[in-house]
Amino acid sequence: MPASIDPAPRAAHCQGSRVSMRAILERSSLLKSLNHVHRVVERRNTIPILSNVLIRASGSELTLKATDLDLEILETVPAEVGRAGATTVPAHMLYDIVRKLPDGAEVALETAPDGQTVLVRSGRSSFSLQMLPETDFPDLTTGQFPVRFELPATAFKTLIDRTQFAISTEETRYYLNGIYLHTPTVEGRTLLRAVATDGHRLARAQTSVPEGADGMPGIIIPRKTVGEIQKLLDTPDPAALAAIEISDTKIRVTFGPVVLTSKLIDGTFPDYARVIPQGNDKALKVDRATFSDAVDRVSTIASERGRAVKLSLGDDGRLSLTVNNPDSGSATEELDVDYSASPLDIGFNSRYLLDIAGQLKTPTALFRFADPGSPTLIQDEGDDDALYVLMPMRV
Numbered sequence: 496m497p498a499s500i501d502p503a504p505r506a507a508h509c510q511g512s513r514v515s516m517r518a519i520l521e522r523s524s525l526l527k528s529l530n531h532v533h534r535v536v537e538r539r540n541t542i543p544i545l546s547n548v549l550i551r552a553s554g555s556e557l558t559l560k561a562t563d564l565d566l567e568i569l570e571t572v573p574a575e576v577g578r579a580g581a582t583t584v585p586a587h588m589l590y591d592i593v594r595k596l597p598d599g600a601e602v603a604l605e606t607a608p609d610g611q612t613v614l615v616r617s618g619r620s621s622f623s624l625q626m627l628p629e630t631d632f633p634d635l636t637t638g639q640f641p642v643r644f645e646l647p648a649t650a651f652k653t654l655i656d657r658t659q660f661a662i663s664t665e666e667t668r669y670y671l672n673g674i675y676l677h678t679p680t681v682e683g684r685t686l687l688r689a690v691a692t693d694g695h696r697l698a699r700a701q702t703s704v705p706e707g708a709d710g711m712p713g714i715i716i717p718r719k720t721v722g723e724i725q726k727l728l729d730t731p732d733p734a735a736l737a738a739i740e741i742s743d744t745k746i747r748v749t750f751g752p753v754v755l756t757s758k759l760i761d762g763t764f765p766d767y768a769r770v771i772p773q774g775n776d777k778a779l780k781v782d783r784a785t786f787s788d789a790v791d792r793v794s795t796i797a798s799e800r801g802r803a804v805k806l807s808l809g810d811d812g813r814l815s816l817t818v819n820n821p822d823s824g825s826a827t828e829e830l831d832v833d834y835s836a837s838p839l840d841i842g843f844n845s846r847y848l849l850d851i852a853g854q855l856k857t858p859t860a861l862f863r864f865a866d867p868g869s870p871t872l873i874q875d876e877g878d879d880d881a882l883y884v885l886m887p888m889r890v
Contacts, residue, residue, distance in 0.1 A: 515606060516580025518552040520572060522593060522600040522617065525557075528570040529590040531753055532561040534723065535568050536586040547583035549632045550604065550613075552576045557604075560632070561586050566720050567635040569754045581629040582606050584613045592622055636756045640740035640747055644707030646687070648731035648750060651739070654689040655725055657700040657881050660850045662718050663693035670762030674721055677713035678704050685709050690767050696847050697767060697884040698854070711741055715760035720746070727753055771884055772870050775863035777836035779808060780876060783860040785830060786814075787852040793818045793826040794845035804845040805890040808864075809838050818845070819890075841867045842890030851883045 532548055540546045549560040557574040560567065593602060596617050603616040606626065615622040655674065663671035675690045687708055688701040716724075727750055728737065738749040747756045794804055796818045807815040814832045819825045841864060852860065857875040864871050873883040 515578045516550070516552045516582055517577035517603070517605040518557050518574045519577070519601055519603045520557055520574035522596050522598070522602050524572045524574075525602050526590075526593045528557075528559050528572045528752075529586075529593055531570050531727065532559050532568045533586045533590040534726070535561045535563055535566050537563050538587065544583065544627050544631045544633070546585055546587075547627055547632070548586035548589060549581065549583050549629055551581040551629070552604075553579045562633055562635055564633060564635070565717065566723065566757045567755070568723065569636075569756075571752045577605075580606060582613055582626045583629055583632055584624045584626050588624060589615065596620065635745075635758070636747065636754075638742060638745065640742045640745070642708065642711045642741040643738065644705045644711075645736045645738050646702070646705040646708075647733075648728050648735040648737045649733055650702050651737045652725070652728040652731060654687070654700045654702060655721060655728070657854045658689045658691040658698040659718075659721050659725065660854070661691040661693055661696050661698040661883075662721065663691075664718075665693070668694075670715060670760060670764055673715040673717045673760045675713060675715050675764040675767070678708055678711055690764070692765075692767060692770075692884075695844070695886050696851070697770060698851075698881075699767070699771075699883070700881045702880065708739075712743060713764065714741060714746060715762060715764055716746060717757060717760050720755070720757040723755060723757075724748060727755060770870065771882070772863075772865060772872060775865045775869070775872050777808075777839060777864040778834070779814070779862040779864065780833035780859050781814065781830060781862070783852060783855050783858060783875075786860060787849060789816050789828045789830055790845055790848050790852070793828050794849075796820050796824055796826040797845055798822065802845045803842050803888045803890045804848065805840060805842045807838075807840045808832075808834050808836075810835065836864075839864055839867065840890075841871070842888040843871075843885060844888055847885055851885060854881065854883070856881075 536546060551558040555576060556571050558571045560569040592615055600617045605614045607614055612623045613626045658674055671692060678685055678687055685704040686701040687704045690699045740747040745756060745758055790804060793816045798820050805817045812831060814830045816828045851873050855875050857878055859876040861876045862871060862873050867887060870884050870886050873885060874881060
């Protein structure tokens with residue numbers, strides 16, 4: 496694809512059947528689809544075609560596609576197609592137009608005879624949008640995807656949800672800017688496992704490996720793609736399946752009428768097993784909701800920069816949470832807990848504690864400590880499918 500695009504000469508070339516597209520569809524269907532695809536489009540682009548959404552009408556459906564060259568989303572919606580054809584129009588502008596139309600409206604899309612504009616009509620509203628030829632629109636889906644498997648959409652969503660918060664935002668360590676998805680075998684059981692870490696905390700979630708995934712290459716799914724998958728699987732039907740296809744460089748996720756294709760991060764994820772402690776013998780059991788609320792309350796005093804909260808554990812079955820901020824004051828709260836090991840004082844970033852507590856599912860949270868300077872293990876009591884590692888802070 497050329498680095499710069501001059502649409503004027505190409506527009507004349509595309510006149511005829513390709514620009515005579517005409518379709519009518521419900522506003523709600525079009526808005527839902529645009530809501531999925533327009534998020535991929537960066538608002539500032541040096542390549543004009545990347546600001547556009549590709550619209551293709553054929554048969555009895557309309558297909559919309561958007562890309563940023565690293566991520567592509569395609570969705571198909573039912574439509575009354577008067578004339579088949581394809582074109583591209585500004586994605587965010589079309590989304591804003593459709594969003595502001597009244598509920599229950601019908602939207603007509605039609606390319607103008609001059610081959611330069613697309614008419615958007617609904618009721619008494621009419622808009623004319625500049626178009627670019629669909630022949631210039633890049634295609635990210637080419638190539639083979641040798642690995643293909645299906646798993647419940649709820650299971651895939653759980654893997655993503657329970658690990659995404661720990662993705663690093665430090666661009667220099669780009670290989671940590673995503674979720675590592677792979678299939679290790681542990682004690683004879685093969686798992687589909689997701690891992691993310693930013694160096695301060697690590698999140699690991701897993702489920703039984705689905706048929707077809709065993710032996711897949713370990714891949715790193717980029718942060719932006721993870722976010723789009725989360726939105727795509729926002730409220731999946733418990734019986735719905737997500738189809739996943741993988742190559743050495745790309746992943747493709749199909750869920751209902753939506754197909755998401757993304758490049759993978761080209762890097763090697765570190766050996767995360769080395770940072771998961773094995774000898775933490777001081778066990779703390781605490782009510783998850785009570786603990787989370789207490790951390791949230793005392794951290795009100797914490798400085799924006801430090802966010803440190805000290806956990807003091809005695810042999811009397813009590814946990815004391817303390818925050819000291821020289822600029823604003825101090826806060827303390829005590830909780831009744833299940834702890835019988837030697838006394839321990841240890842500090843953590845309060846926001847990291849809350850992030851992890853928010854991912855736990857059972858009523859009781861289990862902490863395993865070693866000493867004030869070593870990483871701590873956190874997980875649900877009686878559930879090994881999710882595990883979190885948190886580095887302490889000096890307090």
